[in-house]
Amino acid sequence: MTPVTSGSGKSLTELFTGAATEGIEDAGVDRIDAMYVGNMMSGFLQKQEHLGSLMATALGREGIEAYKAEGACASGGVAVNLGLKAVASGMEEIVLVGAVEKMSGYTTPEVTTGLMMAEDRTKVAATGVTFVGLNAMIAREYMHKYGVPHEAIAEFPVLCHQNALDNPKAQFRRKISAQDVLSSPLVADPLRLLDCSGIGDGAAALILAPEETARKFSDSPVRIAGSAVATDTLSLYQRPDITVFEASKMAAARAYKMAHVDSHDVDVVEVHDAFSVLGVMALEDLGFAVKGAGTELLKEGQCSRDGRLPVNTFGGLKARGHPVGASGAYQVAELVLQLTNEAGKCQVSDPKVGLAQSVGGIGSTVAVHILRRTD
Amino acid sequence: MTPVTSGSGKSLTELFTGAATEGIEDAGVDRIDAMYVGNMMSGFLQKQEHLGSLMATALGREGIEAYKAEGACASGGVAVNLGLKAVASGMEEIVLVGAVEKMSGYTTPEVTTGLMMAEDRTKVAATGVTFVGLNAMIAREYMHKYGVPHEAIAEFPVLCHQNALDNPKAQFRRKISAQDVLSSPLVADPLRLLDCSGIGDGAAALILAPEETARKFSDSPVRIAGSAVATDTLSLYQRPDITVFEASKMAAARAYKMAHVDSHDVDVVEVHDAFSVLGVMALEDLGFAVKGAGTELLKEGQCSRDGRLPVNTFGGLKARGHPVGASGAYQVAELVLQLTNEAGKCQVSDPKVGLAQSVGGIGSTVAVHILRRTD
Numbered sequence: 001m002t003p004v005t006s007g008s009g010k011s012l013t014e015l016f017t018g019a020a021t022e023g024i025e026d027a028g029v030d031r032i033d034a035m036y037v038g039n040m041m042s043g044f045l046q047k048q049e050h051l052g053s054l055m056a057t058a059l060g061r062e063g064i065e066a067y068k069a070e071g072a073c074a075s076g077g078v079a080v081n082l083g084l085k086a087v088a089s090g091m092e093e094i095v096l097v098g099a100v101e102k103m104s105g106y107t108t109p110e111v112t113t114g115l116m117m118a119e120d121r122t123k124v125a126a127t128g129v130t131f132v133g134l135n136a137m138i139a140r141e142y143m144h145k146y147g148v149p150h151e152a153i154a155e156f157p158v159l160c161h162q163n164a165l166d167n168p169k170a171q172f173r174r175k176i177s178a179q180d181v182l183s184s185p186l187v188a189d190p191l192r193l194l195d196c197s198g199i200g201d202g203a204a205a206l207i208l209a210p211e212e213t214a215r216k217f218s219d220s221p222v223r224i225a226g227s228a229v230a231t232d233t234l235s236l237y238q239r240p241d242i243t244v245f246e247a248s249k250m251a252a253a254r255a256y257k258m259a260h261v262d263s264h265d266v267d268v269v270e271v272h273d274a275f276s277v278l279g280v281m282a283l284e285d286l287g288f289a290v291k292g293a294g295t296e297l298l299k300e301g302q303c304s305r306d307g308r309l310p311v312n313t314f315g316g317l318k319a320r321g322h323p324v325g326a327s328g329a330y331q332v333a334e335l336v337l338q339l340t341n342e343a344g345k346c347q348v349s350d351p352k353v354g355l356a357q358s359v360g361g362i363g364s365t366v367a368v369h370i371l372r373r374t375d
Numbered sequence: 376m377t378p379v380t381s382g383s384g385k386s387l388t389e390l391f392t393g394a395a396t397e398g399i400e401d402a403g404v405d406r407i408d409a410m411y412v413g414n415m416m417s418g419f420l421q422k423q424e425h426l427g428s429l430m431a432t433a434l435g436r437e438g439i440e441a442y443k444a445e446g447a448c449a450s451g452g453v454a455v456n457l458g459l460k461a462v463a464s465g466m467e468e469i470v471l472v473g474a475v476e477k478m479s480g481y482t483t484p485e486v487t488t489g490l491m492m493a494e495d496r497t498k499v500a501a502t503g504v505t506f507v508g509l510n511a512m513i514a515r516e517y518m519h520k521y522g523v524p525h526e527a528i529a530e531f532p533v534l535c536h537q538n539a540l541d542n543p544k545a546q547f548r549r550k551i552s553a554q555d556v557l558s559s560p561l562v563a564d565p566l567r568l569l570d571c572s573g574i575g576d577g578a579a580a581l582i583l584a585p586e587e588t589a590r591k592f593s594d595s596p597v598r599i600a601g602s603a604v605a606t607d608t609l610s611l612y613q614r615p616d617i618t619v620f621e622a623s624k625m626a627a628a629r630a631y632k633m634a635h636v637d638s639h640d641v642d643v644v645e646v647h648d649a650f651s652v653l654g655v656m657a658l659e660d661l662g663f664a665v666k667g668a669g670t671e672l673l674k675e676g677q678c679s680r681d682g683r684l685p686v687n688t689f690g691g692l693k694a695r696g697h698p699v700g701a702s703g704a705y706q707v708a709e710l711v712l713q714l715t716n717e718a719g720k721c722q723v724s725d726p727k728v729g730l731a732q733s734v735g736g737i738g739s740t741v742a743v744h745i746l747r748r749t750d
Contacts, residue, residue, distance in 0.1 A: 011497070034604075040424055041418065041424070042418070043416065043417070043418025043419045043424075043492060044418045044419060044422060044424075046496060047419060047488060047491075047492055047496050047500075048492055048495075048496040049415055049416070049418070049419075049445055049447055049492040049493060050445075050446065050447035050492065050493045050494075050609065050735060050736050050739060050740065051445075052445075052446055052453075052606060052735075052740055053446075053447070053606045053607070053608070053609045053735065053736060053739035053740050054495065054609045056606045057606070057608045057609045057610075057613065057739075062606050062607050062608050062609075062622075062739075063605060063606060063607070063621075063622075063625060064605070064606060065456075065603065065604040065605060065606070066604070066606045066740070067444055067445060067446040067449075067453040067456075067457075067604060067740065068444070068445040068446065069442055069443070069444060069445075069457075070424055070425075070426075070427075070442060070443040070444075070445060071425065071427055071428075071441075071442040071443065072424055072425040072428070074442075075442075078427075078442040081440075081442075082442075082444075082457060082460070084464070084466075085457070085460040085461050085464040085466055086460050086464075088464035088465065088466060089459070089460040089461075089463035089464040090463065091459075091460055091463060091602070113422060116422075117418060117422055117423055117424040117425065118424060118425045119425075120423075120429065121421060121422055121423040122386070125422075227466070228440070229409075229440040229441070229442060230438060230439070230440060231427060231428045231431045231432070231437045231438060231439060231440070231441045232428065232437050232438070233428070233432045233437050234425065234428045234429045234432045234437075235432075238432065246438070247437075247438075250438060360425060360427075360428065361425050361428060364425060364428035364432075364437075365425065365427055365428050365441070365442065
């Protein structure tokens with residue numbers, strides 16, 4: 001993983017190759033057979049597509065199979081899903097999955113327009129509503145429907161900022177309080193600045209291979225035990241209840257089934273908290289809390305790194321940072337570090353099963369991965 | 376397949392759902408488990424990403440796994456590769472692969488900039504060269520190196536226009552002569568208007584499933600016997616010889632090996648003739664002619680529908696049309712029609728093995744598929 005930063009001046013290619021080179025070296029593999037690049041906005045922001053050949057060339061590995069996978073803000077998650085399919089199909093052996101996004105260096109209208117590519121351009125973006133505005137509607141409805149105060153939801157970014165203090169690659173490394181969240185500038189009522197993830201650049205990479213191959217390079221490879229992608233309607237207005245992400249529930253159910261586990265077996269979780277309320281909803285939709293009770297877990301301290309269900313152990317989207325199309329790959333890479341006891345100061349105690357949830361758009365695509373320690 | 380047109384006014388969604396609905400009905404499947412969308416330019420031209428959820432929603436099939444695959448002009452080809460991996464991995468059973476591009480309704484600078492997303496934005500596009508300009512350099516060098524006159528290369532679009540006369544879905548249905556090509560307006564020396572594919576909108580879709588499942592819905596499913604994607608350097612200036620596409624040779628070699636066939640076994644071919652010279656080079660790089668001798672096949676009439684090696688039987692990119700990110704899926708769909716004897720007036724005699732070559736950028740990504748009749 002590259003550190004998530006804003007304004008580093010690094011190009012898309014420099015970001016990607018940074019993570020990919022580190023990943024190849026860390027895995028110790030001598031070749032790559034195929035590479036899949038997760039990314040959302042390069043066509044719009046950088047006016048650059050064809051990231052497969054671009055990144056293969058930049059790595060000096062042209063010749064290999066390489067192409068891009070896109071699922072809006074879940075692009076990193078869907079790229080991991082694609083990499084798994086390549087290996088599981090027997091069509092490729094050693095696969096690099098990398099995901100990258102460069103969001104800094106553009107004007108706010110450019111980035112805002114770019115993010116709205118995840119929603120319906122003609123019917124929704126045309127009304128003038130922003131991506132934050134749509135998530136604000138969810139937050140308002142959630143607070144109203146379940147009687148949950150903003151103070152309770154604000155504990156989610158507080159947790160993320162706490163965890164990020166120990167992650168040298170995190171974008172925002174400072175402690176905040178719920179009161180800080182509530183007194184930060186209003187972005188889209190009721191969401192305030194510290195409810196929202198920031199604008200960042202970053203890339204993360206993983207090496208995937210069949211277990212027997214992986215064991216040649218590592219004594220403790222991590223198994224992708226479950227992987228599923230589910231969709232919901234593209235637009236919020238098409239849904240009967242905007243306080244639940246059905247795609248999260250479906251992707252989780254499929255991934256749990258594939259991995260032969262359920263939510264009680266999960267020891268560490270990375271969720272897509274692009275906005276504070278989404279982190280809380282994720283805990284519910286993934287089966288860790290009943291609907292409307294997500295903040296109870298936070299209140300009880302269960303989601304802290306020393307709690308029963310550590311969440312966003314490296315800072316999550318809020319504090320580690322959210323380079324949108326890359327975040328899903330960061331999550332899985334962070335779980336790998338946890339499951340191999342290489343998480344440093346972010347390490348939680350002896351986790352065996354980890355879950356990552358990556359959301360595209362307003363819950364319109366959700367990728368869930370379940371990882372398991374093999375030793 | 377939708378007809379390829381320019382200026383129909385149809386949206387990206389209308390194009391895609393048109394092809395997808397026709398594909399689902401034609402296959403007679405009762406459900407779709409996953410869907411992959413090939414597309415290159417929606418982020419730039421339509422300011423719309425997230426086509427997985429968008430199209431799943433438009434089809435009333437939200438819930439399924441769905442995401443986008445992009446490999447520049449080879450996006451349709453890489454989407455088929457992804458669909459095959461999904462089925463071959465056992466992770467999905469009935470898969471819809473669709474590819475779509477909408478290029479009309481934009482200014483020439485917009486489309487020109489969009490196409491250059493397939494090349495390096497910072498190092499090459501910044502010089503002011505266009506995508507046609509780069510291909511013109513290839514044409515000039517090819518003619519010089521092998522002493523092949525433009526007249527000979529012009530027989531490629533002549534063949535395509537001839538074949539398109541019988542394809543009701545083709546964009547350009549009129550007979551042309553080599554002299555017409557040579558006297559058409561100059562676009563980028565030496566390429567003239569009739570050397571170049573046009574600007575078009577279109578979508579094509581396929582249904583993929585394991586053979587035993589496919590046999591429940593069809594007496595004559597077509598087998599994807601080989602599928603490979605290879606890359607070359609992103610930019611032309613990085614290559615020692617611009618008259619050969621190494622990625623074509625590599626992808627073909629891998630696909631032939633996977634399918635247990637070689638070039639002599641191929642009965643019908645669809646190649647990526649975005650520019651006339653690319654069609655000729657493809658015949659060589661895929662193993663049908665020695666280097667520099669591609670035009671001999673045309674001269675001898677071997678590539679006509681009644682020849683030994685029918686090529687671009689529905690009109691190819693030049694005359695059927697080239698909605699860039701969709702063309703690779705059109706090619707495979709056309710091969711399916713040929714191999715099931717459903718090609719109508721475009722039908723060639725009793726083909727058993729077909730090959731499709733889809734090129735991204737200036738030969739920077741090439742997807743090759745080999746299809747085989749199963750009955």
